[in-house]
Amino acid sequence: MAENDFVVGIAEIKTATDPGRLAAYGLGSCVAVTLYDRVKKIGGLAHIMLPSSRMHSQVSVPGKYADTAMIALFAGMKKEGADFTSVEAKLVGGANMFVSIAQQAVPIGMRNASAIREILREKGIRIKGEEVGGSQGRTMFFSLSDGKVEIRKLNQPNLVI
């Protein structure tokens, strides 16, 4: 952990400007989505648990659901002064770690990723990179100086997207 690292926990959303990194540890079926304004070096990260808030009567934590989290993330980026014409997105996580949960038609991790992709498409934001699915957990660090995302997995070399 470097001095300017901020950890974004489950269902949390954080926006910040260069320098520093935003980190999400131990993503299982959660998906972390990063937004980055490459020109102004403004970044945001949402650590999303579930695809939709529509089945839930009370939404006390907007960061839990893709639909409400993305609205909050867009608002946060706007507040930092991001220009959405130069914002790009990356997706990390959405693993399916236990076979017994996989008996659902589409695993929750993949449904999380699909929901986020759809919202990004509607907003006209390009997806620059993805490291989604599989059966392994991930830890990620998102650099606010260049938008690169470093990913760690158990017994695998680190990846950068």
Next chain:
Amino acid sequence: MANDSKPFTEFQLDALREIGNIGAGNAATALSQMVGKRVDMSVTKVLVLPADAIAGFLGGIEKNVAAVHMPVYGEMLGIALIFFPLERLPELSAMLIGRKEEDPNNLSELGQSAIKELGSILTGSYLSALFRFINLQLIHGVPSLAIDMAQAILDTVLVELEQREEVAIVIETQFLEDDKQLTGSFFLLPEADSLKKFFAAFSKSLGLPSDG
């Protein structure tokens, strides 16, 4: 949630420890039969942990662990997890299948199914001991195994329960076979409504007011 997640009193923890001891006794019998030699089991710790303290209990967010996962059904819904320290999987496999598997990240099919079976035995024993005490019928589904970062396993289970705040009832068990000591930690994570039901049934069995 605040009311549900308040720590257990010593009295309640003692009762949980007693339930744990009964479960461990039954599990030891089942395990001894499975491996064909005597294995003793005892409860070393009983506690109730909030979700954000679970990874710390297991050794840290990026600590690599083996976790057996089982859905829990019946009169309470939730997830049961059994965690084993990764570095002790070689000894655990030697105890279970009589062959030491040196690389815990690369277990054979047989090694994996033996660990799942152990998870299943422990979970079944603890659930039936709980059932007898609180009179709620609990059964578990098919076990699956993941070897990964503690936090990633927890993240997956919280998503499954659709909860960010969660409380786990933890029973840490020690196995003794000859001179070898191994541990496994049983975690029961009830869904929010089931947690309320559990607290009420547990309090009633202890002769306490059911809201306490």
